[in-house]
Amino acid sequence: MSPPALRARALGKRYPAGNVALQDVDLEVPAGQVFGLIGRNGAGKTTFVRIAGTQLTPTSGSLEVLGLDVLRQTGELRTRIASVPQESRPLYFVNVDELVYLYLRMRGMERADARHRTDAALEELGLTQVRRRMVNQLSGGMRRRAMVAMILASDAELLFLDEPTTGLDPMARREVWGAIRRIEREGRTIVLTTHYLDEAEALSTRLAVIDGGRVLLQGTPADLRARIRRPYRVTVQGGLTRADIDSFGDVSEIAGGFLVFATEADARELALRAMRAGAHVAMGPASLEDIFLQVVGRRIDEDDAAAPEAA
Amino acid sequence: MTATRHRLRALLTLTYLNGVLPIRTQPLYLINVVASPLSFLFFIVIASNSRLLAYGLGGGMLMTMLSIGTSLQTDISHYRQDLKLQDVVVASPVEAWVYVAGIALSELVYSLPGLGVFVALWAYYGSVGVVGPLTLVAGLSVAVVLIVVWAFASALGFTLATFLQDVRETFVFSGIISLGLSVLPPVYYPIQSLPGVLVPLAYASPTTYAADLLHRAFGQPAIPGVSPAMDWLVVIGFSVVLLGLAAWKARWREP
Numbered sequence: 001m002s003p004p005a006l007r008a009r010a011l012g013k014r015y016p017a018g019n020v021a022l023q024d025v026d027l028e029v030p031a032g033q034v035f036g037l038i039g040r041n042g043a044g045k046t047t048f049v050r051i052a053g054t055q056l057t058p059t060s061g062s063l064e065v066l067g068l069d070v071l072r073q074t075g076e077l078r079t080r081i082a083s084v085p086q087e088s089r090p091l092y093f094v095n096v097d098e099l100v101y102l103y104l105r106m107r108g109m110e111r112a113d114a115r116h117r118t119d120a121a122l123e124e125l126g127l128t129q130v131r132r133r134m135v136n137q138l139s140g141g142m143r144r145r146a147m148v149a150m151i152l153a154s155d156a157e158l159l160f161l162d163e164p165t166t167g168l169d170p171m172a173r174r175e176v177w178g179a180i181r182r183i184e185r186e187g188r189t190i191v192l193t194t195h196y197l198d199e200a201e202a203l204s205t206r207l208a209v210i211d212g213g214r215v216l217l218q219g220t221p222a223d224l225r226a227r228i229r230r231p232y233r234v235t236v237q238g239g240l241t242r243a244d245i246d247s248f249g250d251v252s253e254i255a256g257g258f259l260v261f262a263t264e265a266d267a268r269e270l271a272l273r274a275m276r277a278g279a280h281v282a283m284g285p286a287s288l289e290d291i292f293l294q295v296v297g298r299r300i301d302e303d304d305a306a307a308p309e310a311a
Numbered sequence: 312m313t314a315t316r317h318r319l320r321a322l323l324t325l326t327y328l329n330g331v332l333p334i335r336t337q338p339l340y341l342i343n344v345v346a347s348p349l350s351f352l353f354f355i356v357i358a359s360n361s362r363l364l365a366y367g368l369g370g371g372m373l374m375t376m377l378s379i380g381t382s383l384q385t386d387i388s389h390y391r392q393d394l395k396l397q398d399v400v401v402a403s404p405v406e407a408w409v410y411v412a413g414i415a416l417s418e419l420v421y422s423l424p425g426l427g428v429f430v431a432l433w434a435y436y437g438s439v440g441v442v443g444p445l446t447l448v449a450g451l452s453v454a455v456v457l458i459v460v461w462a463f464a465s466a467l468g469f470t471l472a473t474f475l476q477d478v479r480e481t482f483v484f485s486g487i488i489s490l491g492l493s494v495l496p497p498v499y500y501p502i503q504s505l506p507g508v509l510v511p512l513a514y515a516s517p518t519t520y521a522a523d524l525l526h527r528a529f530g531q532p533a534i535p536g537v538s539p540a541m542d543w544l545v546v547i548g549f550s551v552v553l554l555g556l557a558a559w560k561a562r563w564r565e566p
Contacts, residue, residue: 016566053402056565074564075406083402088395093336094328106324107403108317134336150399160402 003067005031005158005189006052012060013047013213021047022213025061029191029206034184036204037193038292040300044213045193046086049160052191053083066158082107082156084147086163086193092136096127096146099135103150113155121153124179126172141168145176152179158189165199177203195300201288211296221288228294231286232267234260239279245270250294261286261294321405325413329386330420345425348374352432355499363500365442368433369525370499373518375425376457377493379418380464380471381485386414387472388481407563415465426457433529443530456524459546463517464492466553473560491516498522502534517549 006029013022022044029035037045050056052065054074063070068077090099100121104114122128125145135143148164161180165173173196180203183190194200200207201221208218217224225231230249237257245251248270249262257280260270267283274281292300334340348371355367391397400410430445437444471484496516497505505513513519520542523534533539 050398050565053398054564055398055401078402079404081402083399085395085398088399089393091328091332091394091396093333098328098332102324102328103399106321106328106400106405108320 002031004028004064005033005066006035006191007064008048008052008061009063010061011048011051011058011063013044013051013056014059020213022051022058025210025213025215027208027215027218029189031066031189032184032187033205034180034190034192034203036200036207037191037210038195038197038200038207038288038300039193039210040195040296040298040302043210045210046162047213048210049083049162049191049193050085053081053160054078055083055085080157081160082151082154082158083160084151084162084164086166088147090135090143090146090150093134095132095134096122096138096142096149097131099146100150100153104153107154109155117153117155121149121179124175124182125149125152126175141172144168145172148176148179152183156188158191159183160191162193163195164192165194165196173199197288197292197300207288209292209295216295217291224288224291224295225285228286228291230261230263230266230294231291232262232264233284233286233290234262234267234270234274235280235282236260236270236274237280239277240274244273244277261290317404318406318409321409322413322416325405325410326416326420328417329414330417334421340421341424344375344378344422345428347378348372348425349428351499361441364436365526365529365531366497366499366501368429368436368442369522369529369531370493372426372429372453372457372525373460373498373522374493375422375429376460377464377488377518379415379422379461380468380488381481382418382421382468383414383465384468384472384475384484385478385481386418387411387469388475388478391472392475393478401563407561408558411465411469411557411561415461415469418465419461443528449528452528453525456521456528456546459550460518460521463546463550463553466550466557469557470553470560473562492518496522497534501526501532517545520545 006027008025008027011022011025014020025048037048039045047056051058051063052070054070054077057071065077066080070077094102097118101114101118104117109117122131125148127145127149130138130142135146138146144167148161151159151161165176168176177199180190180192192200192203206218206220207224209216209224217227219227235254235257236245242251242258245258245260248266249260252259262270271281271283286294289300351374352367352371355363433442434445436442443449467488475481495509496513496519498518502510502513502519519534520537523537524539524542524546527533527539
């Protein structure tokens with residue numbers, strides 16, 4: 001079994017202003033997979049990725065990336081990683097082709113290899129038609145895609161993609177997803193931070209839920225589901241009252257009915273009872289969004305003014 | 312060997328990226344680089360009835376080099392804070408010094424056409440006897456002085472960029488740098504023209520000594536009591552200190 005791409009032990013980060021962004025993070029990312037790091041804004045995702053990307057110094061704990069100590073073996077590590085930060089934007093005076101090609105050349109790649117990889121990345125992300133267009137003439141989504149193309153074209157073994165599809169339309173998101181899957185097939189590792197739970201679920205082999213600077217849960221989507229108390233969701237519309245449902249699990253009101261999180265047995269029984277009462281019923285395993293809600297206690301798009309992270 | 316080749320490739324790529332491509336997009340940058348030094352030269356020539364032409368030429372060259380510090384400060388700050396591109400570079404094989412040197416070299420490339428204008432003026436006015444002639448020795452001497460000034464202006468710009476919270480703060484430093492390094496020192500005029508109270512301040516500025524070397528190359532009177540050796544000592548010493556400070560302040564990884 002190959003060593004993990006990333007191993008954090010009691011990793012912590014307290015910013016000079018005093019705010020704590022990460023606390024005792026233990027995390028293991030297997031090599032050759034897409035690892036999704038999910039959390040609300042300010043949860044600590046970006047801080048974690050910046051420490052792993054050698055851009056930020058941790059204040060406690062240890063972190064090994066590709067078997068190298070992130071603080072002591074930085075030079076070698078940097079030759080093997082690539083990162084696209086959350087709010088990064090391209091230089092306005094280059095065209096899309098130059099952005100990708102010159103990044104690869106800057107990393108030391110030979111001319112022919114850089115050219116080949118640039119062409120392939122632009123094709124893969126649907127940017128070939130606009131390759132000669134200056135980036136300041138592109139939409140925000142296109143610029144983001146160009147930044148992602150730049151990183152995905154690299155030969156790095158480990159790629160950090162911090163919210164890579166923010167601002168992209170559904171078609172463009174799918175193209176980025178395709179490129180991420182291709183990288184995974186090549187045996188390379190991707191650490192993906194996102195607050196799009198459908199994206200995390202579609203792409204990640206393993207996931208970690210992070211909130212308030214702590215990792216609350218990690219594992220495969222099935223692992224996560226197995227670790228929550230009520231891993232099934234049932235929606236009931238009509239037929240039953242709240243009093244009829246309350247004993248089956250966590251109940252919340254939705255348009256025209258109720259959403260219930262329950263154990264498998266309770267979910268089955270509730271579904272049967274609701275059908276007998278003539279209600280519209282839908283039952284299935286909890287989605288990642290449901291898991292997140294149960295673990296964190298808030299929706300992923302809910303902001304928390306008291307969130308401890310600044311980065 | 313491979314590592315050296317990669318470093319050189321990164322250095323040249325950064326130079327091309329930041330020094331050549333912006334000019335393709337906006338050629339007026341070239342005029343902007345030379346506009347301020349030429350304006351000073353114009354006023355000095357008019358006001359002195361061409362008597363201080365040599366000082367205007369030397370001052371223009373020095374000011375062009377010193378403005379590199381301000382440009383570098385702005386670019387480094389912009390790429391780090393606005394575009395977050397420095398984070399992209401940090402997580403790559405490009406080392407901190409290669410990045411800074413690449414940006415500094417790109418600013419030099421950017422300034423070369425401006426310098427070319429001053430060299431052409433020197434060649435012309437030297438040939439008609441208004442200033443000292445452009446000989447191989449004088450030309451090399453001026454080139455070396457300008458390279459050293461480029462190095463310390465870049466180091467200064469980088470060091471100041473590490474203090475900036477926002478790109479707008481660049482303007483705070485640029486005025487002060489301009490005053491301390493290219494207005495107050497006798498760059499555009501002989502030191503004898505300064506009011507007595509300002510002379511000690513002028514002696515405290517390293518640009519005074521760089522300017523003295525240029526003025527000598529242009530066949531103008533030297534600063535009283537200052538030898539070329541002392542000029543070189545001060546200019547090189549100041550550069551070494553600033554380069555050391557820049558290396559000390561360079562944080563490729565945020566604390």
